[in-house]
Amino acid sequence: MSLTPWKILESSYLRPKFRQDKCELENGKILDAVVLEFRTWANVLAITKDQKVVLVRQYRHGTKEVCVEFPGGIVEKDEDPLEGAKRELLEETGYTAANIIEVGRVYPNPAMQSNELVCYLATGAEKVSAQNLDEGEAIEVDLMPLDELVALAKSGKFPNALQLAVLFHALVYMNRIA
Amino acid sequence: MSLTPWKILESSYLRPKFRQDKCELENGKILDAVVLEFRTWANVLAITKDQKVVLVRQYRHGTKEVCVEFPGGIVEKDEDPLEGAKRELLEETGYTAANIIEVGRVYPNPAMQSNELVCYLATGAEKVSAQNLDEGEAIEVDLMPLDELVALAKSGKFPNALQLAVLFHALVYMNRIA
Numbered sequence: 589m590s591l592t593p594w595k596i597l598e599s600s601y602l603r604p605k606f607r608q609d610k611c612e613l614e615n616g617k618i619l620d621a622v623v624l625e626f627r628t629w630a631n632v633l634a635i636t637k638d639q640k641v642v643l644v645r646q647y648r649h650g651t652k653e654v655c656v657e658f659p660g661g662i663v664e665k666d667e668d669p670l671e672g673a674k675r676e677l678l679e680e681t682g683y684t685a686a687n688i689i690e691v692g693r694v695y696p697n698p699a700m701q702s703n704e705l706v707c708y709l710a711t712g713a714e715k716v717s718a719q720n721l722d723e724g725e726a727i728e729v730d731l732m733p734l735d736e737l738v739a740l741a742k743s744g745k746f747p748n749a750l751q752l753a754v755l756f757h758a759l760v761y762m763n764r765i766a
Numbered sequence: 767m768s769l770t771p772w773k774i775l776e777s778s779y780l781r782p783k784f785r786q787d788k789c790e791l792e793n794g795k796i797l798d799a800v801v802l803e804f805r806t807w808a809n810v811l812a813i814t815k816d817q818k819v820v821l822v823r824q825y826r827h828g829t830k831e832v833c834v835e836f837p838g839g840i841v842e843k844d845e846d847p848l849e850g851a852k853r854e855l856l857e858e859t860g861y862t863a864a865n866i867i868e869v870g871r872v873y874p875n876p877a878m879q880s881n882e883l884v885c886y887l888a889t890g891a892e893k894v895s896a897q898n899l900d901e902g903e904a905i906e907v908d909l910m911p912l913d914e915l916v917a918l919a920k921s922g923k924f925p926n927a928l929q930l931a932v933l934f935h936a937l938v939y940m941n942r943i944a
Contacts, residue, residue: 591825591832591904602780606800611827617902621827622784647769648876649789649799654769655876694927696875698826698833705927724795726769742938749872749883752934753927759943760920766942 590614594621626703629696630673631660631751633758634685634710640731642683642713647726656730657751659683669706677710679720681729686712692757696750707754709761738764768792772799804881807874808851809838809929811936812863812888818909820861820891825904834908835929837861847884855888857898859907864890870935874928885932887939916942 594611597618602608605625612618634642641658648655659680663672670690677683688710696705721727732740740746741755759765772789775796780786783803790796812820819836826833837858841850848868855861866888874883899905910918918924919933937943 591823591906593825593830594827602784603786603798603800606780606784608781609827613902614904615902619902620781622781623828645769647771649772649787650801650878650880651873651876652771652880653876655873692922692925694925694930695829695833696927698829698831698926700828702828702830724791724793724797726792728769738943741934742943744870744935747870747872748876749874749928749931752872752931756919756930756934757922764944765916765920765937766944 594619622700624701624703626662626696626701627665628663628669628672628703629660629705629750630663630669630676630708631658631705631754632673632677632685632688632708632710633658633754634677634681634683634688634713635734636683636713636731639734641734641737642677642681643730643732643737644680645728645730655748656746657748658754663706670708673706673708673710677713678717679722680725680727682715682717682719683713684716685710685714689761691761692753694750694753694757705750705753707757709758772797800878802879802881804840804879805843806841806847806850806881807838807883807928808841808847808854808886809836809883809932810851810855810863810866810886810888811836811932812855812859812861812866812891813912814861814891814909817912819912819915820855820859821908821910821915822858823906823908833926834924835926836932841884848886851884851886855891856895857900858903858905860893860895860897861891862894863888863892867939869939870931872928872931872935883928883931885935887936 870885
């Protein structure tokens with residue numbers, strides 16, 4: 589068999605954004621594949637003037653654990669991912685950053701998601717306001733020296749694959765990967 | 767609000783492995799959260815004796831693109847992740863490796879998946895048999911010099927977040943991240 593795209597015979601929705609495609613493969617095999625039609629995500633590794641990374645801690649229901657992540661979230665319809673990253677940084681942490689640049693784009697999971705995660709690196713971050721959270725959102729802000737965060741990630745104690753992808757591209761930009 | 771775990775009021779299944787929990791948040795808000803109950807995944811960055819990485823190319827229906835990845839897949843019930851990684855490497859590529867070690871464990875997506883991806887690094891890989899694919903699986907094997915793969919990843923042309931997490935931990939092990 590060759591790497592031919594699967595033929596979609598019909599599509600339905602298990603719930604909004606959870607599309608189920610009845611697909612026909614090249615060899616005639618039929619299977620049901622789920623595709624999560626999420627919008628673009630944006631995350632930002634924001635560093636303060638004294639080289640501390642702005643982190644958020646929140647309960648994640650998949651693993652049922654409190655996870656440490658970079659601020660970020662879902663880019664809104666018709667919103668530029670850069671603006672989405674700035675908005676999420678401000679809403680979740682109350683921080684803005686003097687400089688923010690895109691360092692990479694990744695697919696969270698090509699097998700079943702169509703969306704991209706856009707990775708940003710910000711410097712000169714400073715707190716300018718209180719958090720402005722959505723109803724039901726509970727987020728704690730934490731500051732950690734950049735080198736401590738990198739050491740944590742290297743030791744396996746920053747185990748979120750999506751956040752590691754953001755860190756990877758930030759470290760590439762900083763010339764820290766040989 | 768604090769980072770309290772959500773209270774599950776009731777659970778149902780959209781389809782097998784796709785659990786939908788009706789949750790109550792600390793502030794009384796009710797929401798439906800989906801958790802994908804996938805099994806453990808294992809991926810292996812396998813390097814041949816002449817420093818080439820064994821890669822697989824396959825069609826991924828989420829992005830509808832052919833993706834380059836490290837060999838790997840779903841660990842079977844009662845199977846050790848290490849054995850799963852070895853099995854997937856052999857089935858997908860026909861390669862075995864003289865040495866294989868775990869370099870990290872990550873969560874593919876803590877917000878909606880409970881499973882882990884176990885990352886392996888193998889050296890001394892060599893081809894010992896033909897592929898042994900599941901019905902309907904179409905996978906092409908590719909060899910790429912390690913430094914070329916790292917350069918590709920650094921330039922953003924290896925955009926799969928899960929594979930980048932595997933590469934991150936392999937590069938940590940090789941002392942290539944400062």
